[in-house]
Amino acid sequence: MVLGPWHILVELWKLLTPLTLLYVTGSTFIGIVIGMLPGLTATMGVALLTGLTFGLPPKDAILILICVYVGAIYGGSRSAILLNIPGTPANAATCLDGFPMAQRGEAGPAIGLATTSSFLGTVFGLFCLAFFTPLLGKIALQFQSWEFFWLAIFGIIVCGNLTAPTDPLKGWIAGFVGLLVSQVGQEGIAAYPRFAFGFDQMRGGFALIPVLVGVYGIAEVLGVMRETMVPRVMTQIHKVLPRWRDLWLYRRTILRSGIIGVIIGAIPGVGEDVAAWVSYDFAKRGSKKPEEFGKGSREGLIAAETGNNACIGGAVIPVLSLAVPGSAPAAVLLGAMWLHGVRPGPLLMIEFPNYIWEVTAMFILASVAMLILGLSLVRTLVKVLMVPRPILMPIVFVLCVIGAFAIGVRIFDIWVMLAFGLLGYPMRKYNYPAAPMVLGVILGDMADVNFRRALIRTAGDPTPFFTRPISLILVAITLFVILSRSTQVRRVLAAGLARAKVALARG
Amino acid sequence: MRDEFRRQDFYTGLILCVVSLGVVAECWRMPRDLQGWPAYASPGVVTGLLGLGLLGMGFALTLRSVRRAGGTPFGITGADVRAYLADVGTRRLGLMLGLSVLYCLVLGRGLPYWLTTGAYLLAVMCVFQAGPWWQILLISAGTTAAVAYVFNRIFAIPLP
Numbered sequence: 043m044v045l046g047p048w049h050i051l052v053e054l055w056k057l058l059t060p061l062t063l064l065y066v067t068g069s070t071f072i073g074i075v076i077g078m079l080p081g082l083t084a085t086m087g088v089a090l091l092t093g094l095t096f097g098l099p100p101k102d103a104i105l106i107l108i109c110v111y112v113g114a115i116y117g118g119s120r121s122a123i124l125l126n127i128p129g130t131p132a133n134a135a136t137c138l139d140g141f142p143m144a145q146r147g148e149a150g151p152a153i154g155l156a157t158t159s160s161f162l163g164t165v166f167g168l169f170c171l172a173f174f175t176p177l178l179g180k181i182a183l184q185f186q187s188w189e190f191f192w193l194a195i196f197g198i199i200v201c202g203n204l205t206a207p208t209d210p211l212k213g214w215i216a217g218f219v220g221l222l223v224s225q226v227g228q229e230g231i232a233a234y235p236r237f238a239f240g241f242d243q244m245r246g247g248f249a250l251i252p253v254l255v256g257v258y259g260i261a262e263v264l265g266v267m268r269e270t271m272v273p274r275v276m277t278q279i280h281k282v283l284p285r286w287r288d289l290w291l292y293r294r295t296i297l298r299s300g301i302i303g304v305i306i307g308a309i310p311g312v313g314e315d316v317a318a319w320v321s322y323d324f325a326k327r328g329s330k331k332p333e334e335f336g337k338g339s340r341e342g343l344i345a346a347e348t349g350n351n352a353c354i355g356g357a358v359i360p361v362l363s364l365a366v367p368g369s370a371p372a373a374v375l376l377g378a379m380w381l382h383g384v385r386p387g388p389l390l391m392i393e394f395p396n397y398i399w400e401v402t403a404m405f406i407l408a409s410v411a412m413l414i415l416g417l418s419l420v421r422t423l424v425k426v427l428m429v430p431r432p433i434l435m436p437i438v439f440v441l442c443v444i445g446a447f448a449i450g451v452r453i454f455d456i457w458v459m460l461a462f463g464l465l466g467y468p469m470r471k472y473n474y475p476a477a478p479m480v481l482g483v484i485l486g487d488m489a490d491v492n493f494r495r496a497l498i499r500t501a502g503d504p505t506p507f508f509t510r511p512i513s514l515i516l517v518a519i520t521l522f523v524i525l526s527r528s529t530q531v532r533r534v535l536a537a538g539l540a541r542a543k544v545a546l547a548r549g
Numbered sequence: 550m551r552d553e554f555r556r557q558d559f560y561t562g563l564i565l566c567v568v569s570l571g572v573v574a575e576c577w578r579m580p581r582d583l584q585g586w587p588a589y590a591s592p593g594v595v596t597g598l599l600g601l602g603l604l605g606m607g608f609a610l611t612l613r614s615v616r617r618a619g620g621t622p623f624g625i626t627g628a629d630v631r632a633y634l635a636d637v638g639t640r641r642l643g644l645m646l647g648l649s650v651l652y653c654l655v656l657g658r659g660l661p662y663w664l665t666t667g668a669y670l671l672a673v674m675c676v677f678q679a680g681p682w683w684q685i686l687l688i689s690a691g692t693t694a695a696v697a698y699v700f701n702r703i704f705a706i707p708l709p
Contacts (some may be wrong), residue, residue, distance in 0.1 A: 079569060092703065094706065096704075097704045097705045127573075171704070177628060195702050211606060211609060211610060211613070212610075215606050215607070215610065218599055218602055218603045221599050222572060222596070222599050222600065224605065226595040229592045231590065231592070232583045232586060232592060234579065235582055236579065236592055236593070238577075260649075264646060268639075268645070269638065270638070293581065298690065344702065400692055405583055415628055418643065430679050432673065432674055432677035432678065432679035433679045436669065436670050436673035437692050439652075440696060441696070443652075443656070444696065444700055444706065444709075447707075447709045448700070448707070451707050453657040453709060456657075459648070461651055462561070463577070466674060473554065493588075493594070493595045494589070494591075494594060497589045497594075498586070498587070498589075501587075502589045549636040
């Protein structure tokens with residue numbers, strides 16, 4: 043732990059080669075472009091690039107994906123500020139104050155503040171990643187089959203609850219659909235082919251990347267092409283470099299948003315959009331000028347952008363320590379690590395002790411590239427926003443097809459991608475969040491194998507599921523989350539509280 | 550409580566109930582003594598439980614949509630279907646989907662990748678009036694060549 047900074051420097055030094063720097067610059071730029079184009083999300087970008095970089099050495103491929111991830115989460119702020127359309131869901135809160143700033147002629151300072159606060163958020167997140175992953179990894183070593191089963195269920199329930207705040211039932215349905223999708227194909231104990239229906243292709247199950255590219259990429263292509271509206275871009279940008287006074291003035295907001303971002307990132311499947319909203323809300327509550335929020339508040343903009351980028355580091359903490367993704371793009375990153383032979387989880391610190399430092403060094407490079415590109419290529423990037431959607435979207439579709447095909451070299455995967463695109467489109471339209479479904483696809487195997495393995499170990503006795511301390515905590519939180527969203531339970535609790543108050547008043 | 554997706558929720562709930570019942574039935578048919586493992590470790594245990602969970606949620610979704618007042622009625626009339634089909638957005642969606650499915654159908658059937666992809670890009674950009682014909686032609690050809698070269702030659706990814 044003490045040697046952590048030294049290890050990070052060593053890994054950073056190893057990464058400083060001309061080819062690596064070229065990858066970092068190129069992929070961060072691609073990430074920013076993907077993020078800033080409304081309709082293309084960070085998850086879709088990372089999923090697409092996972093397929094496209096499959097032929098590269100593992101280290102280069104993961105580096106590229108991390109750069110795309112960081113770049114895309116930041117890039118969405120650009121369209122939020124200039125178009126009032128969040129480039130990715132993570133930047134929805136940025137619209138509230140970024141666009142009013144652009145409307146009053148402060149597009150440049152807004153972009154500058156968004157860039158620097160995104161950088162600070164990412165740096166804060168990655169230091170938390172380097173510090174907390176080994177700690178959580180030590181705790182995770184105590185996890186056994188019972189805990190892993192509950193961890194999967196806990197992840198789905200919490201993620202469904204937070205990504206569908208107005209209607210958690212839809213979030214949970216999406217999560218369970220994802221869990222069921224993961225059950226197709228040969229299972230992990232006796233290799234029995236479930237739901238194959240005699241088709242050889244189905245015996246292997248649905249590959250993760252075609253499913254993700256379908257749910258995020260194809261659904262978005264269809265959604266964007268359905269719309270006829272052409273957004274208007276604010277192109278008058280003058281001074282971009284932020285006033286350092288603003289950053290110093292709002293240092294507490296930056297720190298608070300960073301902490302919130304990391305904590306929310308570490309919760310399975312929740313992700314950057316929730317981190318941005320919660321950071322924004324806390325900043326408004328703690329602000330000396332809350333009335334300025336929503337009307338071009340610099341503090342609001344800083345809070346949202348710090349929160350969503352700090353979430354990236356937080357989301358990777360459970361990826362590396364528990365093999366449970368903290369956000370949808372982190373889920374794809376986890377899938378990419380598996381594809382390239384890295385097995386994140388409790389044993390990572392034992393099998394690949396330097397991997398955490400290597401990933402941290404990759405994040406440092408990505409955040410520096412994001413800062414430099416974000417502050418320097420302002421006018422070039424604005425031109426990207428002007429590319430007509432009927433030109434861009436078919437090209438994206440072609441890339442999605444290659445991304446889905448590349449990993450297994452099977453036409454079947456293209457059809458899987460298309461099918462999940464057709465599922466993802468109505469899901470999005472009718473308020474079913476995609477993140478719990480993605481998390482379900484990732485965690486389904488973990489839930490299945492560990493549940494059955496646990497029962498085998500206890501000769502069919504389910505008691506340890508409810509008596510082991512960590513299991514008990516996970517069950518309690520899961521039940522609390524479900525019951526807290528039940529109207530009936532809330533009514534009973536409210537009635538009980540009212541009765542208790544009356545009883546207390548009577549003495 | 551009003552719900553803007555009351556009708557959709559009703560039908561989604563019904564579909565979920567039917568699908569999850571199918572899942573549970575299929576799990577029940579799975580072997581319960583596979584390779585000597587006990588019944589509680591059979592392949593259908595967790596999947597069946599998940600199916601039951603989804604059945605419960607589908608039932609709750611349907612029940613909730615029935616109990617919620619207001620919103621659109623559950624029945625779908627001919628006028629509803631005609632209005633949906635006449636919508637510009639639906640037509641754009643149908644065109645994009647149709648062309649994309651056609652592209653996927655043609656891929657991997659012996660035609661060269663550059664031909665199918667170039668034709669697909671050209672068709673979509675023409676149908677959606679992305680710009681003047683020479684610009685569309687140039688972009689389609691350039692993109693196809695770039696995609697084929699970068700992924701096939703540089704990244705060594707086989708193309709469909």
